[in-house]
Amino acid sequence: MPERQSSRKDAIRNREAVLVAADALFSRRESPEDVTMADVAAAAGVGKGTLFRAFGDRAGLLSALYESRLEPIKQAVEAGPPPLGPETPPRDRVPALLDAVLCFKFDNRRLALALEEGGSSSPYVAEHYERWHGLLRAVLEQIPGLTDSGFTAHALLAATRADLVEHLAGDQRIPREELRAQLANFVTRVLDSGPPRGLTTEE
Incomplete structure (x- = not known):
């Protein structure tokens, strides 16, 4: 039993060391593709086998790091106070949720880009995307007339895609607060719009 507990503690410690090392590497490298599993293992002081056992593959490592950074926002969304928490009126909560997504991706641009572009399947079936889409859809359903x-929810989340954020912030040099204002205006227009004129459910 003591050996098993020690082994479990070592695994937890190694996992944390890997996440810290990966976090630092993704923050420093210009391109997320420059960070390899070998780089992360060397920086964390663990063997590549340990890395693959803990995270499966590069996508698993990226997802774990993404979730680690996202944890404070998840807690605020699940049980926090306004504007993100569940007590916020739906019409106010939608722009707050999207603002949180945008700010997170702006502040974690290389990591978000690596995760969204590095998947082997459609980004729309990724766990993190399905979670945000499900949450937004549920809140949108509470808004009368929408x-x-x-x-x-898909259309609104498209405005926060990592490649778009990278293009606007990195290539066009649009400041963070200006992007937030632009997104807020877009969300407001979407929420204020009704069905197109002349379009009925029968069509």
Whole structure:
């Protein structure tokens, strides 16, 4: 039993060391593709086998690091006070949720880009995307008169894609606060819009 507990503690310690090392590497490198599993293992002082056992592959490591950085926002969304928490009126909560996503991706641009571009399958079936889409859809469904909440949630999240954030912030040098204001205006227009004129459910 003591050996098993010691082994478990070593695994936890190694996992934390890997996340810290990966975090530092992704923050320093210009391109997320420059960070390899070998780089992370060397920086963390563990063998590559340990790395693969703990995270499976590079996508698993990226996802774990992403979730680690996202944890404070998740807690605020699940049980926190306004504007992110569940007590916030739906119409106010939608822009607050999207603002949180945008700020997170702006502040973690290389990591978010690596995660969204490095997956082997569609980004729309990734766990982190499905979670945000499901949450947004549920909140949108609470807004009277707003239809097609599933599609609307997809469209709103598209405005926070990591490659778009990188293009606007990195290539066009748009400041963080200006991006936030632009997104807020866009979300407001979407929430204020009704069905297109002349379009009925029968069509």
